[in-house]
Amino acid sequence: MVSSGNNYKEKVSQLISWGHWFSFFNIIAAILLGTRYIVASEWPDTLLGQLYLALSWVGHFSFLVFGFYILILFPASFIIPSQRLMRLFAVLVGTAGLTALLLDTHAYESLDLHLSPLVWDLLLSGEGSELNTRWQYLFVTVPIIFLLQMVLSEWLWRKLRKLTRKHVGVPIATVFGICFISSHLLYIWADANLYRPITAQRSNFPLSYPMTAKSFMEKHGWLDRQEYTERLNAQGIESSQQIRYPLEPLTFNDPGTGQNLLIIMVDGLRSDMVDTETMPYLSAFARQNVNFSNHYSSSNDNTSGIFGLFYGLPSSYINSIRSEETSPLLISTLEKRGYHIGVFSGNDLGDDPIYTEAVFSGLPLPKGDTPHSDKLAISEWNQWLNKQTEDTPWFSYIELASLESFEEGGDYLPKFTPSLGSGNIAGQDTNVVMKNSYRNAAYHIDEQLIGIFDELVAKGMMDNTIVMITANHGTEFNETGTNSWGANTNYSQYQLKVPMIVHWPDSVASDTDRLTSHLDVVPTLMESMLSATSPTSTYSSGTSLFNHAPKRRWILAGNEDDIVMIQPKSTTVIDKYGNYRVYNQDYKKQDSAKPKLSTLMQAMHEMKRFNQAE
CATH class of the missing domain: 3.40.720.10 (Alkaline Phosphatase, subunit A)
Known part of the structure; x- marks a missing residue:
């Protein structure tokens, strides 16, 4: 009984360690895919805006992938007894996640929208539009993603002992954590001060909900809500996109009816x-x-x-x-x-x-x-x-x-x-x-x-x-x-x-x-x-x-x-x-x-x- 208990704990410990490394490399993949959002979005024109972009880019995708690990793979490590079955489950989850992210980048580039019931239903509706056709071609990449995940899974399992001895997990987690927390603190400041180079990036990434603290700041006298509202209304006009109206100079046939x-x-x-x-x-x-x-x-x-x-x-x-x-x-x-x-x-x-x-x-x-x-x-x-x-x-x-x-x-x-x-x-x-x-x-x-x-x-x-x-x-x-x-x-x-x-x-x-x-x-x-x-x-x-x-x-x-x-x-x-x-x-x-x-x-x-x- 003691031997059996120790064996179970050892398997779970190995799967958890393997899961951390599997999540880390999927974080890197998600960050790389995330560059498509940056290319498709408005580039911030200030150094502080660019700093926030870099911090939120790394912090958001690292938190997103790690969140899915904590919610799905971590508890599964205790439930699924076979390491092969557990790794296959993780590969399926990783494939589904990266595929969804790839599809979301395409929706963002094409429609300026993230995946939603509207986007999902429309792009899978079977309507014969060019966008719909290009969307369906993306599913060709699913077997490729699955194969890469399988290779990654096997390589990490074979190299697990060697990777574990490197003791780099804490420094990596610290970097990701600093990026995540600092990006949200920066957004709190930007939201209170209506700093558009940062607030304009609110919806750049999927499932992005930057932290705000207006009620807390107002309660402590750090924010005047009325003044904030007035500045917000004015900024909506000042920060609007330039318009071409008309698109080309108008031409006229004659002076008109004179009515x-x-x-x-x-x-x-x-x-x-x-x-x-x-x-x-x-x-x-x-x-x-x-x-x-x-x-x-x-x-x-x-x-x-x-x-x-x-x-x-x-x-x-x-x-x-x-x-x-x-x-x-x-x-x-x-x-x-x-x-x-x-x-x-x-x-x-x-x-x-x-x-x-x-x-x-x-x-x-x-x-x-x-x-x-x-x-x-x-x-x-x-x-x-x-x-x-x-x-x-x-x-x-x-x-x-x-x-x-x-x-x-x-x-x-x-x-x-x-x-x-x-x-x-x-x-x-x-x-x-x-x-x-x-x-x-x-x-x-x-x-x-x-x-x-x-x-x-x-x-x-x-x-x-x-x-x-x-x-x-x-x-x-x-x-x-x-x-x-x-x-x-x-x-x-x-x-x-x-x-x-x-x-x-x-x-x-x-x-x-x-x-x-x-x-x-x-x-x-x-x-x-x-x-x-x-x-x-x-x-x-x-x-x-x-x-x-x-x-x-x-x-x-x-x-x-x-x-x-x-x-x-x-x-x-x-x-x-x-x-x-x-x-x-x-x-x-x-x-x-x-x-x-x-x-x-x-x-x-x-x-x-x-x-x-x-």
Whole structure:
């Protein structure tokens, strides 16, 4: 019994010693494979950033491999009695680990994503794309990796006594440990000080979760959270990538039509409010003009929705545009053509920096000296319009904001009850009360629109003025059953689907259900009003609203964190880590549904196509 016990302990001791050396050489292999992440990532431009890269490179992969050893191989050494069987098990684990790492490096180089359910499902979907084919070729290396692991396993077992006598295990472990700990300490400092050459490397390596200590530092008075947030917001702009917008100089066929342009943006108006009961005037106007009844905003929030409308670009470019203070091509072209420009708002443009720092940068904007309202904004627009002459074309932008504050009511009588401000609402359905209050504000806006169009007709301008009526995003009243209210809470049609009603002189009234987007507005105006001949792909991610090509398979929406692909029968939401969710038309999650790899690749390419190549 004693002999048997000693024999077991000796076998376990040998397997543990062998396992350490097996892990060490796999750490070296992982570190070498890790160079592919470094090559595919942005190179830090400071010495401290480069030091962190070196420390995290060595420390992360050594910890990653050793962690798998502790979790899998170390306990297996006590369970699997046969050294041959144990070594075979270790070889299989090592082969699987290095294969997964190799596949992850390929996914990172190709998609800028690490392995995730999305990447794994797509690349093994069998779809016949070039990327999918190259991915499958990588599996040819599996037998090679397995063979190398077998050779390593046998060589280490034969040389185990000799290697053990070298006593280098502690120094090697110390080096790896110092690299790992120091990289995390450096990141704690960088995170608190927003040192981008280090923080930009956060997701370079797989399963990388650098340590932060903001709560601890705030508790001890070493970090001011408010100041930190302000610096974080500013850094997002300052550190953004350079943008090429447009990709090449624009060309024009002629000076354009010289027509006036009026864009009316109704803050928070969802498309199903344009009906004969809630907005009868706008509904009649839609029937008499060109109505795009399947139109979507570029986002579910104000900033990204307005950005997409005026730039024709996805939200991923917002910080780059704001950093370089680049005006929209639409606005700059109008200025070059001598257009008079007037901007009017019922809420001082909501103090949104997207207006002051990008869209209307350098233009006179509504001042916040007095409380504004939609009526006052329209009155100011009327005064401005009276000063315009037939000799000079004009562009005006009117933002109507009554819907934004529908809960507070306004100087209008409620038409739909029960609603807020209509009397006793105790015991009433909250959803009904809130939605009726919203409809009352929409009805009020509808009445304001009458004044705008009456003014244009009275001045004889309708025949020479292009009018676009739309919204920045929609508003939800928990129709999806996900406790979602208002906007910026999900990507359902209630928050994304908005009106797009266009009065284009001499056009035939029509209603089209073709999938259209805010990203299509700029190409439409640049081509059909300003006579641009450059391909729309050089300055926008959209296409002309009047493009009669076959129906599109998808359009883009989202924000800085999410890519949203809207398709006729589904909506796919992909976060920056590559996790995805597919919803049906009613925004019910479809657990078994998967987006096509080719479609995803096109969408991701569009999110980066305008970034500076160098």
